[in-house]
Amino acid sequence: MMITKLKHVSVFVLNQDSACDFYVNKLGFKIHTDAPMGPGQRWLTVSPPEQPYLEIVLMSIKEGMMFKKEAAMQMREMVKNGTFGFGVFECNDLLATYEELKAKGVVFIKEPTKEFYAFEALFKDDSGNWFSLTQKESS
Template identity: 55%
Template structure:
């Protein structure tokens, strides 16, 4: 029986730059950062309040998961902003929005009242968009 989800993957264009964004701008903690055989890097981050849910910051590269062609296609889609990284929750969307803007996070929508709460939309430094939601 499955009891929880432990990891979710966000594909990024550069792991070092993504780590700087998720740690330096969003305030996430580093879970794992290790290189394994073949030059693959297992890099995870998590919000301080949820260490049990780790986000894998993965670069699509040719290897066991992707052909050279499919890795390039995914990288192109990331750069175009075709992927969402998910929904990050906050107790105060306006306050968190202002903090993140001051840190250089780019938003495509400021905090806006929605049926489910207040939501702002931002992008990470790879082009992935994410929602910032106050329920």
């Protein structure tokens, strides 16, 4: 038997409501699941429009099931400082997407640049996680 796909991946966020607003209203993702998950917890997932089967879990960093108090504080600081989260998103037209996202208030830490590995820009989400945005290569 072989693994056939990745279905869920977590992005740790400082505030789920704010993160949901960022991923849905700025990046254009769709809410896949938003359900209570125990006291004070919420299972909140979003999906890129062309990958509805991939659920990005916007995971709140709170003391409780996953984190002890000190670990939650450390993790929150790591995310705030941009030292923890990272991912690569792809788009069809980097320059147009860059301008559209910038107009929506997305903070870029690197403008579109042709690198040896890709045409990319770097941005941060509202929690501090940073992402590479690359242009899909033509086949």
